[in-house]
Amino acid sequence: MVPLWMYLVVAAAMFSLGVYGVLARRNAVAILMSVELMLNAVNINLIAFWRYVTPTNMSGQAFAAFVFVIAAAEAAVGLAIVISIYRSRRSVVVEDVNLLRG
């Protein structure tokens, strides 16, 4: 099989790209897409470690399933917030949302 570290390097690259997207993009929807990338990278890591280290124990797959649930909830609430902000401010650029800035 392919060595474990290759899966981990792919997941690390995906997670770093997601971090860059979250920090650098201005559009709130793009930031949410980058968060989805990061969650998916975490899932690849979980499944890779499960397969190579504890393939008969279900903890890795169960954790990945819960990550799916969290990702779905996060996407639903996040996009609802984006639509709500767009309705009140006519913009989805995160720098325009400065209501709570001191």
Add this chain to the structure above:
Amino acid sequence: MLELNPQTIAFLVFSILALGGAVGVVTNRNLIHGALYLIVSLFGGAGLFVLLSAPFLAAVQVLVYIGAIAILIIFAVMLTRSMAANVREVYNRQWWLSAIVGVALFAALVVGVLLPVWGDAGTNSSQPVSDLVATTVDLGVALVDGNQYVLPFEVASLLLTAAMIGAIVIARDNE
């Protein structure tokens, strides 16, 4: 180092899909194209799940991520599209700092993965500890077994209900 068998080729193809899609997501100016790249990336991830013998999670990835979340994101892009959004800058002023943070994080992760700092065998093993793999049946039993994951499972269902109600309340038109 790597012998070219069908499994390695499939791994390379799916990795390129996953990472190329990820690059497209963070760099693309057009958000609709970005969402389509996200679908490509998630499909690559589903392929990696199949290679890691987790077929149920691969199916969930296609159904939930590609079928629901990506479509939801495309809906949100279309609902919030403004004329000004395309001509303005894609990145904020700290994009170079963000790039440094991303590269530094990747370097740290790769060092942690490649150096044997987490034990003698480390992550260099190319063979799993056993060829006996738990199946989807085991996953289903584990999720409803009283000694394993039934409580997190119920909490997850509660979380989904709360998120659904919250999304409806937040996105409702108040006027």
